[in-house]
Structures are given as C-alpha cells and as structure tokens.
Amino acid sequence: MVSKLWYVDDLQKSNKSKALVRTLANVPAGKRIIWQEVRSGNTALELQARSYDLHELNTIEYQVLIGQQQIHQQLLRPGGVYALVIGPAENEVHTSRMFELTEPNSMSMLWLIPQYVVMTLGEVMFSVTGLEFSYSQAPPSLKSLLQACWLLTVAFGNVIVVIIAELKFFDSQANEFFLFAGLMFLDMLIFMWFALYYVSYDEVAAMHQRKLIKKRH
Structure with missing residues (x-):
C-alpha cells in the first residue's frame, strides 16, 4: 500500500484546461520524484517522496524520474485527472501505473x-x-x-x-x-x-x- 490513510480523491477537472496529477509513491522518504518535459527537458514538477498533493500541469508529454532512473512516461491531456502509483523497487527497478480518474476533454x-x-x-x-x-x-x-x-x-x-x-x-x-x-x-x-x-x-x-x-x- 502507498499509504494507510484513506481519503476521497478530487475528480473535478481543472478550470484552466490543464491536467491534474497526484503522485502516490511507495519509495524511501529521501527520494525525490521529478516530472520532466520530454520535448524540452525542463523540470515541470519536483516532489518529495511522501507528497500526495494534487498538481496542475500543462498538457504535454512527461517522463517521471527518481534520481536518474525513468519510471514512467505519459502524455497528459486537457481536463484529465490522473493518479500515478509508483511501487517499491524490485531489483533496483520501480514499477508504476497511471490511473485515469477523470476522462480528458473529448470535444475539439x-x-x-x-x-x-x-x-x-x-x-x-x-x-x-x-x-x-x-x-x-x-x-x-x-x-x-x-x-x-x-x-x-x-x-x-x-x-x-x-x-x-x-x-x-x-x-x-x-x-x-x-x-x-x-x-x-x-x-x-x-x-x-x-x-x-x-x-x-x-x-x-x-x-x-x-x-x-x-x-x-
């Protein structure tokens, strides 16, 4: 389990046509999780391992890093609400899975x-x-x-x-x-x-x- 605390997640879409992301990582407390833009290489978001806050990101493709290791890569779409779950390392490799909590905007x-x-x-x-x-x-x-x-x-x-x-x-x-x-x-x-x-x-x-x-x- 990522956390022993249960809570009701917020499924409301962003009113700025952006994507909302929550990162749930079962990794050591000293680790830092980085959301990096694939195209530009810029860091869009840097989190503590035990930070479960909801963050608003631009709708582009990101890669998620722990240290120098790429954990996940995902294209975020406008209006989507996502939860990225990162599991503990097995053989120094973390597992990850992205859950789409709210469907992105489908109308052009x-x-x-x-x-x-x-x-x-x-x-x-x-x-x-x-x-x-x-x-x-x-x-x-x-x-x-x-x-x-x-x-x-x-x-x-x-x-x-x-x-x-x-x-x-x-x-x-x-x-x-x-x-x-x-x-x-x-x-x-x-x-x-x-x-x-x-x-x-x-x-x-x-x-x-x-x-x-x-x-x-």
Missing part, C-alpha cells in the same frame, strides 16, 4: 468556430439595426443621446452576466446558459409587445409637415 476546440460565427452574425444584424432605429426615431437634438443610451444597454447586459456568473446559481454551466437563453426569450416577448403598439416616426414626413406649418405662418 474547433466547435467554437461556428458558435462565434453565429454570434457575430447576430451581433451585426442586431447592433446595426438597433443603432439605425435609435438614430432614425430620435428627434434631431437627441440623436447622439439616444445612440449613447442604446450602447449603454450593452454595458448593463454585461453587468447582468457578471452578476449571475459570480453568484453561481447553478453548478452546471449549461444551466447557466439556459438561464441566459430564457432571459433573451423573455426580452424578445417584451420587445414584440412594444412593437405592436409602436408608431413609427417618419423624419422626412415630419420635415415636410414643419415646412408646411412655416409657410402657413
């Missing part, structure tokens, strides 16, 4: 591209038409003020997102996104209700009407 980051495309198209269509609406429907002396107020709503929206994210109403981020989608749907219903009773302001017609009034007077 490239799936973000279509999401950003849709978000960008939505932002362009909504932002441009919104600015055009606030400019065309505002009185001549208030056009700049109305456009500034329109842009200020973006700031208020960002504040709402920050507040909801920091209060952590949900354990799952997916539920948080569903909440944002529900708020947007409610916002759409409110805008639809306003649009039913809104009377559009025609600036050209208003200008002609002002000219006619001036001529009459």
